Amino acid sequence: MDDLLTDFLTETQEGLGALDAALVRLERAPEDMATLSEVFRIVHTIKGTCGFLGLTRMEGVAHAAENVLGRYRDGTLRATQAGISVILGAIDCIRGIVAALEGTGTEPEGDDASLIAALDAVAGGDAIAPPPVVAPIAVTAPAAEAEPPPARAPAAMVPAAPQAAPPATEPESAGANAPPQTIRVTVEVLEGLMMLVSELVLTRNQLLQLSRNGADNAFAVPLQRLSHITSDLQEGVMKTRMQPIGNAWAKLPRLVRDLGVELGKKIELEMRGAETELDRQVLELIKDPLTHMVRNSADHGLETPEQRVAAGKPEAGRIMLNASHEGGHIIIEIADDGRGLNAERIRQKVLAQGLATEAELAAMPEREIQRFIFRAGFSTAAAVTAVSGRGVGMDVVKTNMERIGGTIEVRSKEGRGTAFIVKIPLTLAIVSALIVEAGGERFAIPQIGVVELVRVGGEGAPQLERIKDSAVLRLRDRLLPLVNLAGLLQLESSATEESAFVIVTQVGAHVFGIIVDRVFDTEEIVVKPVAPILRHVTMFSGNTILGDGSVIMILDPNGIARATGVGAESGEGEAERDGKRQVIAHRSDQRTALLLFRAGDATPKAVPLGLVARLEDVERARIENAGGRPLVQYRGKLMPLVPMSGHWDQAMAPERQPVLVFSDGDRTMGLMVDEILDVVEEVMTIDGAGERPGFLGTTVIGGKVTEMLDTAWWLRQAGEDWFGGAEPAAGAGRRILLVEDSAFFRNLVVPAIGAAGYAVTAVPDAEEALRLREAGASFDAVISDIAMPGMDGFALAHALRESGPWRSLPLIALTGCSDPADIERGRAAGFTDYVAKFDRAALLDSLRQCLSAPVAG
């Protein structure tokens, strides 16, 4: 049976129930216009729907009954008991048909001619034909008449009363006895039930806690049973609130069609997983954001048919919605096969709005740049159309998703399409949370954001490290920024940090750790909103009552991320953590976390925190001297130490030597500094590049001129084997041209490959490179950035391959994003190899390979 018919049957059953009662009222008070109108309306609705569904028999009866009722309503005919009886007979006939429909899905055979004739007769104002006229429903009609009105009224409350099925029209009694498959319940009733169940869950938890503490086991078994039943009940009630996501999508086909017409585009909408169910509360909340995203896809995402054809794509664009379950979450993907996000336009916009500097942008992986579209007021639509591009956009979507504990990601390939991936909880009512303690208070953290739990301090456990006042944790080759929950909430931390727990939390693409004193267990909690006077405290998403009856605040990881700046919309992309050469590992609000220290002279020095693997305090006694170079035994190996002041004198050295440890694979080196000053977050702009060996230039931090460390230069001081292993002469003076628009990266790449023995020439753009070619310069290989203003890397590759003396040179692409599709595009453009921007080893490897193999042609 299709949904439409099911809905109709449910509705009709309700209508019939109401009709019985109303008709009986009408019989007693024929002048009651309100009742008459109600009856007329119900019958009219039934008639209309029947006609729509092609239920001709039922429509005929309903139509005849409606005629009579119409005349009653108009006042051209007075309602009489006999007339009402005939109508009741018609209602019973309809009920019989409905019962049969429920059983078989089709209208039963039968002849209603006499019934319709009787109705017509009434409508015609004729003397009432005797009741036997309604022969086909003879069994029921007399019953309706015989029973006094009060007795009928309660019967009317029960839809599909069994006796309603006239034997003549309903041969199978099974169908007649079938109760309606669905009933309608108001949302309030369900909400009320949900609330009660939530309370029940809390009470159950409380009881369980009591029984765990108490020795009396007499309650254990019944309690266990209660617990199970409660869980089942909870699940059952949750189910009543579940609705297929298709309900939220129902309007989209029309929307997309209209948009297509308006925008002159051909759009196909594909919806998968429409049956995926989620809580109706969540459904309501995501409806608008989803619509907005589909609108966006149609407007910005898809190209016009001409553009598509020109790009070699099918004329009709596709928008795909896909919903699926994953754990306690639902994943919704909104994808299109349109033009994709224009990274260049985003970059320009970012620069224009001053959201980041060029150097920062250059350091950002593509995906991170794409996330700028979630910034408030950030729309890349060149023109404001009627459809979208009004500056309210993805930021609102993101905020809405976060509000319900969800996340949103964007994946886009230029020219290939864009996909938004939304992850939202199935329900908001009950969540699983981790109970933690900080500063003597307990808090709940929803488990959705918790990636892992790390115990720090103690034997063999990772240690918390401090960089001045900032705590960091070295976790699997990565410095994890940490926030101290007690500090954040302005509580006094009672426990020492020597034994604490770090809750590794992910918000969007940002990973950070929250330091707490203790971790208890997990508990199912019912999220209750906080009182209005506390709404401004964004650190909490709600509060709840625990099993022991105490009230506890629920932490909001998004709020914590925002409060600490960790998760501001530009942070480190977890998936982009390719290689340890990443310059900016911990950024926040377009700023780079810089470690400030003093060494040699009074001028403060800075190095991107992301480059520093660890900070150590080495005792003077442990530092050994080998061949005039200081060394220290470090983690079972000898680590060369490089004094920043140029020389190191054991006699003059302080008791404890602060050392910045850099590591790459199994190699480590330590940079000896005088004092660690601070960690700051600054927008990095470097002036006066390379005036002094060992420094990239100067920048102003906190009002003071600060020298930016040229990490590569210092690494080289630790020994030749730092770069290129045992082949320092790999380069052997071969000439390399580097095309890179960002000064910051030029400063990073040039020394890196220069150290391997290559002679490097760097130019800031593709045009300059082509000028060099025209001027007759000759190189052994070209390394080029992809994303550059003006002529980009692909265009440069095309130009070089097309003709000229450099057409057969090895061409290496240097890029922030290096997935297979991108590599493919690079190869198609003529690049010999494709290397991720920070991966120095891969770059050197690639150079070696390209230059050792004789290049064809």
Next chain:
Amino acid sequence: MQTQTTTVPAPGLITRGGLPADASEEIYLTLTVADQLCGVPVLSIRDVLGVQSITRIPLAPAEVAGSLNLRGRIVTAIDLRCRLRLPPRPEGHRGAMSVVVERDAELYSLLADQVGEVLPLPRAERAPNPVTLDAGWRDVSHGVHRIGERLLIVIDVERILAIG
């Protein structure tokens, strides 16, 4: 649990003096906050509770003492001493009583040092706030009643809850 619920006599029932309340009188529950006598209209009170365990809420306004569990509902506790800019409860005080009121379907508990009796007071005898009254108090007070030798400040619950 240490919850102890004192039932507040419904308005209109026998009160002190055995007189039924009428329209000319308003019935107040008297509280003491740092020796200051205050009155809260009985009609606005949902519950009166003994000393409760209260969960502190970090970063909340100073007046918010925390939250407590009242039969499965979360009640936000407002420290009247802090709200009225009176000194904090001295060490060793046996703990504050909770007078639970409702606003916009949310429950709030007003923490008072002591809860006294239920008093019908003639509306006519309510004096307006003295102009010299502390501005902070004027803001949350409906007026003043003379009770023998003492003055009772009539608390405006709406205003008291207008925090932040």
